[in-house]
Amino acid sequence: MNRFEAERRGRKGEGFAALWLRLHGWRIVARRVKTPRGEIDLVARRGRTVAFVEVKWRATVIERDRSIDDYRLRRVAAAVEAIAHRHLRAGDNPRIDVLLLAPGRWPRHIVNAWQP
Numbered sequence: 001m002n003r004f005e006a007e008r009r010g011r012k013g014e015g016f017a018a019l020w021l022r023l024h025g026w027r028i029v030a031r032r033v034k035t036p037r038g039e040i041d042l043v044a045r046r047g048r049t050v051a052f053v054e055v056k057w058r059a060t061v062i063e064r065d066r067s068i069d070d071y072r073l074r075r076v077a078a079a080v081e082a083i084a085h086r087h088l089r090a091g092d093n094p095r096i097d098v099l100l101l102a103p104g105r106w107p108r109h110i111v112n113a114w115q116p
Contacts (some may be wrong), residue, residue: 013057017099038079051097064102
């Protein structure tokens, strides 16, 4: 798959993830937040919880379930550190979630995926 196709599928996956989160009571407050340390796909809020969400879209369930690892989570955590102050208020509970997607399957939502 070329870079353009991967980018298109990534955006489609992020849109689906945003819809899925909204259906579960989350409000999307930011998308594709770029930092010097990396990118955060979605920032979502539900009450006092702010989730910085990494989205992975893969062609198969096996690829989906292998698409996230400690290296990638460390990169997301570094990006969150760079921008968390923009989205957090006093008393908020921040966390890093992962939404794993594959065609024809329910999303796999990993809540609080990064715990240093």
